[in-house]
Structure formats: C-alpha cells, structure tokens
Amino acid sequence: MARVPDAPRGVVEVIGDRGAVDVRIDHAPPDAAADAHGIALLADVVVHAFATGTATVRVRGAADLHYAAIVVREGIAEFVRLDRLPGGDVAREIAVEADRTLHLTVVAGASADALTELEAEVMRGGMGMGGELESAPPPPAVPEIDLGDAVFDTGPIGGAVGGRSPGLAPAPDLVPVPAPAPPPAVAPAPDHALPHAPVAASPGAADGGGAAPGPVEGLDGAAPVPAFVDAEIPSGIVAGVAFDAVVRLSLAELASTPGTSRRRTRARFDPSRDIEVSVQLRGLALAGGAPSTVTTTLPTTADQPRRLVFRLVPDAPGRGHITVTFTQPPVVTPLAVLALSAPILPADEADGLGGGDSHVVAASVAVPPREIADLPTLAIDESLSHGTSELHITAKVGRTVRHHVVRLDDKAGYVEEIYAELARIRDGFEPEAADDPDEAADTVRRDVRSLGARIARELLGDDINALLWSKRRRISQLVLQTSGELDIPWEIVHLVPVDRQRADPDRFFLGDLGLTRWMYGTPRPTVIPLDAERVVAIAPEYVNPEYDLPRAREEVTTIGALLSAPPRSAADPAELRAVIAEGFDLLHFAGHGRWRDAAPLGQEIAFATWSEDSDDGTGSYTDSDARRDLPELGDVVGAADGSARGAPFVFLSACDVGRLRAGATGLGGFAEVFLRGGVGVFIGCSWAVRDDVSAAFVRTFYEHALGRRETLGEAVLAARHAARDAGDLTSLAFTVFADPRARLVPR
Template sequence: MYLHEVAMDTFVLLQAGWPAGEARQLIERLEPTHVIVHRTEPEDYYYLYARAEALDRLAHAPEQMSIHDAFDLHEYAATPTLEAYASAETAPDRGVVVEEGRVIGVFDVTIPPVAGPKRARPKRGIRYRGLEPGGPVPRSLVTDFPEQVHLEEVVSLLVSLSAESEPGPALPVALPMGTSVDVVVQPKRGFVLEGTGEGSLVITDEEETLPLQFRLKATELGPGKVRVLAFHQGQPLGAITLAPTVVPVAQAVDAQRRSHEQPTASLSVHQPDLSLLILEHESDGQPAFTFRLTALDPGLGLNLKRFGPVQLRMDPLQYCQDFFKDIETLPLRTPQDKAIAEQRLAAKGAMLFERVIPEDLQVLLWSLRDRIQSVQVQSEEPWIPWELCKLQGEEDGRVVEGPFLCEAFSMTRWLPEIGFKPTLTLKKMALVVPKDSGLPFAASERDYVLSLANGGRQVERIPATFLDVRSALKSGEYDGWHFTGHGGFRAPDPNRSAMLLENRQELMPEDLSGVVRNLGLAQPLVFLNACQIGRGAMSLTGIGGWAAQFLRAGAAAFIGAYWSVYDRPAHDFAQALYNCLLAGMPIGQAVQKARATIKPLGDPTWLAYTVFADPLATVQ
C-alpha cells in the first residue's frame, strides 16, 4: 500500500516565521489533528506535531514571537519527508508525505485517522444489475503491474475495465454501455515505452474486459513512476499513478504485482470541438512536449492523434517568466505606444505558436479555424500560456496571421489527471476584498459582486484576514470564491506566490493544504482578480501554482491572470464575465466575450486571463 493511500490530510501547514499568536488562533479555529511547521532556511525542513503538542508549545509564547523560536526548531529535529508513492509497510512511524514537492498528508501510526467531511460519491460495491437498455453501468479502470522490476527488464502493464468495485481509494461511477475509454500510458521516471503507449477499451456487459498490454523497460535504478491517463473523446476521466521500484539485476525481486483501481469520471453531455492533450517528457535529454488531438467531429478522424515531439531548448518556467516580463515593460502612455504594443504582442504570440506547436499541428489548426468554436487544452504544466499562441498559415504563398487562440475560440485549460466538472452552481459565493488595497475600482467591483445576490444566491463578505479566509475555505460551504487585490510571484517555487490580504498578510497556494482542502466539497468556481495601482510596473502572479492547488482540492473552475493586471479593465472583465455566466452562457464563451469587451481599452489585460474549466460548463 502506498503512503498516499493511508496518509491523513487533517493537518494544517504553518510557516516558521509566522507569529505564535496567529498560529495558535489558526490551530484553534481549524481544529486539525496535526500541525506541520515549514522552515525554508537554510533549506526546506518540516516538523510534525500532534495538535495538543503544538498548542502546548505555543501556550506560553509571546504573541509576536516567531513559531521558529517558540518551537526551538533545529535541523536535527526535523521530521522526515516521505514520498507519496513509497510503501507504507516500510515507512517510519511518523513523517510528512509529499508529492512532487507538495505536502499532501501526514503519516503517524500513533494517532488513528479521524473521519472528516466527505465529498458526495456513489456507494461502493454496488453492481447496478437490472439497468434499462442503454442506461449507465458502473465500471472501474484497473491496472496490473509488478512492484519491483530489474534494471533493463521489459515488463507488461495490463489495463482493463472491471465491473467489480474492489476495496481501495477509488469508486466506480456509471458510464453508458458501448462507451469507448481511451488509455494513454506516460512513463514519468525510470521507465520508457517499448512500442505503443495508447489503446482503447469499451464498456461491455462482461465482468472484466480483455486487458490492454503495454511494454515498459526499466532504465533507471530507484523509485519509478508511470502514469495511466483515461479519456473519452478527449475528455479526461482520471489517472492512475504507479510507483514501481527499479532494482539491480543481481537483486531478487518481489514477484507480486500490484493492482490499482481508479474511478472514471462522469461524462459531460456536451464536448468541446477540439481537445488537445499536451504531455511533457524528455527527448534526447531535452524537455519536450508531445501533443494528442481529439475532435468531436468523427469525420476529422482525430482521436488522440499524435503530433511532435517538440523539443524545448530552455526551461519552460523560465521562458514564460521572461515572456511575461517583456509584456510588463511595454509602454502604454500614448496612442502610438498602444499601437506598438499591439504589434509586439502579435509578434510574441506568433513566435510562441511557431516555437511550441509542431508544424503539422500548426497547419491543421489553421485549416480548422473556421470550423470549430470550443477548444480544451489539457497540460500537466500550468506555465506556458497556450492561450497566447497566435494562429498563422499560408495563403497564396504569403504568411497570414490570425487571432490569438483565446480570441478565436472559447478556450479553457485543465489538468489531465482530474475529471471534468461540467456544472457550476454559484448559490453561495464568498467575496474577499482587502480594505487597504488602494485599488480605485476595488469598491466598485466589491459592490457589483455583492449585487449578484438574489433569492436563490447568497454573496457573503469574508474578512480579508489570513485566519478568516482559511477558516471559510475549510468550511467547504462556498461554491464561488471571488478575490480582488494584489498578487505576486516568487521564483523558484510558485506554490509560495502570494495574494495580499489586509495588513500585508499573505495567502499562498501551499496554504490550500490539509483541512483547507475541504474548500473543494462545494466544487467552487474560483476567480483571483489580482490587480495593481495605476500604471506602475506589473508583476507576475504565479497563477499556475494557484490553479493546480485549487483544482486538486476539488474546484470546478479557476480563473486568474498570468500577470498583475490594471485595475479598470480587471473590474470590467469581472463584470462582463459574471453577466455572461449568469445569463446561461458556457464559461469558455463567457470568458471569450469578456476579453472582447475590454480589448478596446488598449492594454494587454484582455490577454492576461487563463481559465481552467470545462469550456461548456454552465451555471445551473
């Protein structure tokens, strides 16, 4: 059993530099079972305490004393960090469980797990017999793979659909009979594919389908990682992550094969015209992207059709930081400045299209520009602004430029390992607007969002303090969150980028961990409208870190800006967006229309926003 399967998420994460009084209040309000203290200097250390132990250490500490001093933190006393996909059977008795640098849980054999709020899920173990013809049937995606593999050995990964719901973290959901489930295998660490990495399964009345077989070669000693992604007509259904260990040839291996089960998500009735899956990997020692395109129109013959790979000669995050900094420095004082800025933006979008999109895919997208309306981009990295790629093609031997992707189509993004959430509700919205932001349009935006309240919708102001915001997030009561204020990016860890609250208090993506992840119970739409005062220099917002954390917590949609935008257009964008959404327009189209509304203002704000959602999701 992997650690992430047994780790508790009933913790609260504190920073070592915070005041002891604030830490004590937070623990008392959130009532976690455990407290994790994160120290970042001289390097990352974590310290794990039971709730009572942490409160005891804080009981006599002065209010303004740092947690570091109150707990007397030393490197030698740090709690070990444990990989999420390490074996629970061989783990130490206590540890902080991390996945790709994110804290996801605690492992403590001395304290039994405490049941907390649960997301609504189908009942387990039900076979759903006697369904009407054409009705939904429950199935689960199942994999079978060895726990240990010899270096250079080639082994088979089996993937099938099962009618049984076995004990474990996954739950089956109902899918229509005859539904095709497309499977993509993505080696992440320690393995390479030998042969094809994709295949299809079909929902039938059999107890278990014949498995797909994929061959993987072990190439690197140590913990490996293989991801199995599932789709239907380009829609993400979920993912399974396998973590086999690669051992030397001379070492005996455990012949046991581990079976994993993962729920497949409910399918949306409507599907986008194009779904573009972008997978990051290494090619000849360089970071690279491979693209897989699916079209709703079967006549196009596109179902996870492969394009690429495209090799990147630079670090994607660094490239995007430089890309946005170039936009930030564009002068916009005069009409001529704005005209020049428009041309420079067009050139940057065209260059991005040329550099990151394979040539044959460029040609195809250009040919389809008048035949499609909605586009969904699914990528694991949230940094590259795919929305800002500018279409171009050739006509009569001349290069012709088209619109930006987000201008041409109702375009959204998503993370491929998370199933779509096609419905938004907005029945109980939370509004966070710091009183001391100094933003001229903040009060107007606040009043507008408050005006959205009616007989069927509540809008509640949450005091813009760290304690109040985290407490409200933890409650899981709000299906809409609107933040207005300042944001900032902190390299190299985007999970420490900040939204400024009142009195310069900061909320960071890593604060959305532990019990605060209950924010996802209501599957909210989250809108971070990070603004700036006047025409000063803009700053990056690290929006990718926010998007990933909110979506993994269970948010149905996330909207934010790649860089800190100007106050007036940000206000107008928000108003246009909500007007369209609440009139019944799908979110992808609503964002497209909101961009067009503020484009005439003449600054880059209309291109700044990124949206993670099902593009056809509507407010019910």
C-alpha cells in the same frame, strides 16, 4: 457564374413564445461575398430554449432568392429549406427542446440547384459541421463560403510584488530572464488511421459504480457497452528501478488485489470501435522506448478482461504521476481517465518495500456529454521526464482530426522564455502609451501576435496549423483538454497559415476563440449553485500604500450588487483557511499574487499585512497551504442536473496564479491544487495585469454570468472583449478551467 444579387442584410428574425427562448443573431457583414456557387451567408443564430416548443426562423429578403438554414442540434447538422409565405417572406418552424441550444446558419442561394449542392455538402459533414475523415476520399470541391468577419458560432455562447498595479503592471521580477531555450525538437508522429464511419454520440456520463446514462446508439449504430476500468501500480517505487503499471478493461466488475482497496467505476464504450489506451507520465519514463499508446478492443466475454502492461522507470526521488486515458477515435475526448501516483524512493531505501505490495486506483471517470465532444478540441497529452517534455497534440474540428508530436528538451526554459518575452512587451508599452496610447496598443497586439504565431509554428505542426487556419472563422468555444500541460499560455497562441493558405490581417488568438481548459480527472459541472451566504469575496486593503489596488474593491461590490447581498470576506490567511474548511460556493480574491522563489517555493496571494521587505509567511496564503487545506478529493459526484455541491467556483484575480510551473515529479500552483481538490471552475491570471482593465474584465464577466445568466463560455468571451477594447494584454492573461456550458445559478 451564378451570383447572389445584393440581398438586403439584417433580414433574419427568430421568433418564439415570450420567455421560452433566448436568441442571439450575428448577421453577416454587408460586404460578405457569395461563393462561386452563388451561396451567401445571412446570419449565424444561437437559440437556447427554456421550454419545449417551436421557434420560427423568418427572412425578409429578395423574392428571387432561395433561403435555407443549417440547423445543428447536439452536433448533428440538418439542412432545412425555408418556405415562401403569401406576403413574400420565407419562414420555417424549428422544434426546440427545454434546456437545449440550437445553432443555425441562415443562407441565401441564387438558385435551387445551389441549395441542393449545399445540402449535399452538409450531409457529408461540411460547412463547419466537420468535413471528411482523414482516411475518407475527398468530397467534390465545394469552396467554403468566405464569411468575412462573421464567425460560425458552434456553441452557446503587478506592481513591485508581482501583482496587479494601478497602472500597467510589469511582469514580476521573480526569475532571472533566461537565455533563449533550445528550439523544440519534432518527434515522429504516430500514424493514426481513422475508420470510415460517421461521428455519433459519445457515451454518457458515469459515476462511481452506477450505470452510465448514454445514447441508445453508438458510433456505428451499436449500443454502447458498459465496462470496468482500473489500474494497478506498486505502492512504493524506486528511482531507476523498472516496474509494471497494469491497466485492465473488463465487462465484469474487477476483483481487488488481495490486501488492497479500490473504488468501482465504469464507462461506456462502442463495441464496434478500437479503444486507444494511453499513458502520460511525470517523473517516469517508458522503459526501452515502448509506445505510450496501445490499441485494444472490448473483451468478448466477461471472464476474459483485457490486461495491458506498461513498463516504466522512475526518474529521481520525489513522486511519480501517471494519467491513463481511454479514447475511441475520431472522438478525442477521453471516455475514462485514471490518475495514479506513488512516491519515488531513493535506491538505498528500496529494502524497506514490502514484496508485491500494490494498490489499485480507479480514478474519476470522465465521460463527456455530446455537446462537449463535438466542440472544436485541442487535446494535449504530456509526458515529462528529466526536464524533457513530449507533447502529443491532437486537434479535432468537426470530424477532421490531425496529430502532431513535439519534444521540448528544456521545458522550463522554453516556458520562462515565453514569459520573459511577454514581460519585455509589457515593459515597452508604458512609456509609449504615455505619448500615444493607440499606437502603443497596436504595437502590443502586433508583438503578442508575433509571439503567439511563433509558438503555434514551434508546437502545433503544419497539419494542425493548416486545419485550425482553414476553420478559423468557424471556431468558437475551443476546448483545450490535457493530462496536465498547464504551463504554456495557450491563450496567446495565434493561428497561422501554412504553405499556400492566404494570410489574414485579422487576429486569431486562441483566447479570443473562446478557449477554455479542462484537466483530466477533475470535476466539470454544468451547474454551479450559489448560496449568497456561501459566497466569499476578498479585496485586501494593503497596509503598504504602494500595493493599493483601488479598483479591486469594485470587483467585490459588483458581486454583491448582482447577488443582492454583500459577500463574506476573509481578512487574513487564517480566516481563508476557515472558509475553505467550512465550504463555499464561490471564492473571489482581488489582490496581489506572485511566484515565490524563497522556501516554500510556489505561488502565493498577498493579504493586507503582506510586505516584501518583511515576508515572514503570515501575510500570504500559498499553494502549499491550499494543498493542506484542500486535499485531493478524487471523484466529485454531481446531482442529476449536473450540479455538485463539492465543485465550487474559484476566481483568483491576481497575477501569476493561473498557470502551473512544470516539475519533473509533480505539478504546482493554485490551479492544480484547487482543481485536484474538487473545484469545478477555476479562473486565474497568467501574468501581471492592470488594475483598471482587470476590474473591467471581472465586472463584465459577472454581469454576463450572474446578471444575464449566460454560460461561462459566453461570459468569459464578453469579458475578454471588454478588456481587449481597453488596449491591453489583460484580455489574454486570464486562464479559464471550466465547462463552457456551465452556468452560475444563484439560489
């Protein structure tokens, strides 16, 4: 068997014009083994270009080896052999484009034939570039390179009040610890047959009514076709009474129903592929067990639109929510998203409804850029009715797609049991840490890993678990996209081997794999402009000394130092409301937060005068307040550069404000309110966090995002590492809703 000699490590260089490129090189560990074909990884490289030109990849290595680079440009892999130079080194110039990021995997081969085999695998979509489609015949067996600890980088990379505490904060005592929820029931997964076709560009972005820019060619070489989409439901629906939700897809602009209003939107579809139209429901159920996904095609003529009807039944009085997504497999990120809602009236009020009164809703069209569609993705679509949640989960890594459907008969109980277990783990940490901090940290990591692995087994299913585990060392910047499942702490979910897959002592939490979230129908800007006069940072100085968080004020100081200007503040809820009304670019709150059990139910952040003993509502700001101050904005149309003045950044560095609480007829919590209200990036905490470790997370995040101008994906990952090194769970407590490519850009 051919083997690679002991080639020197640390031999890879990437050189570009001064100031023209930003380079990050992750060398393989010294003991990284070659595979059975004699291929060894030398380094993974990320090159971001600030100007169009070239970057030179140079390897100073052994003369008897052969060298190559796998270059990933906008999700397309190219195999490049390096040329031998007179001095013995090997090198190759790689073209770079302004504001683009390249990903290179540099390898050494024992023979030219070994590189030829590798080149063939790359052309098939292997080596982390995707792999075969489900319906395609398996490629020749070429073992993956075991990279050891190396990571294939696919992207640029509370105290008594339930808040942060000066020490290790226990989880807030807000809800009695529930009895263990019933185990999730696995529902039969639909049989999705993927066509034999290579993945190509996703359609480009579309705004309200304008022609959507996009690639010249579609998935199979066909030009993307613009089409209009809309949906219609009655303006008033009655509990227990079935009604029709009508979804339309047309090549021509659709006329409004008489007496209604609508907005014009369109997206681009590949005419050679089927279109899957799916509905996700809250407070509603499909009548008669009808399927939630219908497969259709683009209309052939402009005068014959596709008309799809979903028969739905409302649960109980409240509000019903419908999310409609349009996808074209194997791309799992929606090409368009429609969000509809209507009040559900009691049966005795049905007589007050006007006959045939309907309204048309054309909500935000979410068309992902190619860089996002090609990232590793978990798509989680949820329908929630009568407390029962049905999760349709799709995992996509490269071209490989896996599906699983799971039912949670008591969703609220299942989620609370997870947080109760996290509370137990935290409660056991503090006394043990006083005697042996290192041992306590190891115990915490082991217990959380066990909990995260349990969630993976219960929710993801064998097919998805097997895929993610097989790609675990090559997954970076994982995107979780969802119609509204934001209750489960996916950041702590830990990858697990299936069947005969080998165990691994290393940790693979989804949070540590660069997990960011996106909720359908909400803004996802890639540029967030920051005007220093529109930056607000709040760290309350609590009147009650028991609530004091001395390290929280460091977060405000960090922001001011990096912006070279002290940020504005808000002393109480009234001033915060004024800030929101006036408009802001960045809002940072460092203080206490909690879930509120007394009316009004929901989340709240506590200002200086807040006291648990005399809670009259004047010292806190609730998610209900935010819903009033920041009503749903619908589409947020950005500038040509991807920025949007109406899509600012919110960071609530307070515990329990990063997750939502499930409800049969609606969502709740700051994350949902701010995102639905037009915020482009939201970061919050899912449970109680330590004051000192949280400050380290925040400081590291802003130093990378503002000081080094890194993407939010890179900055969040650096912040998680900083918090993790402190030996605490805080690194996984932060929940991030953002495009991982987004950047904060001071003006």
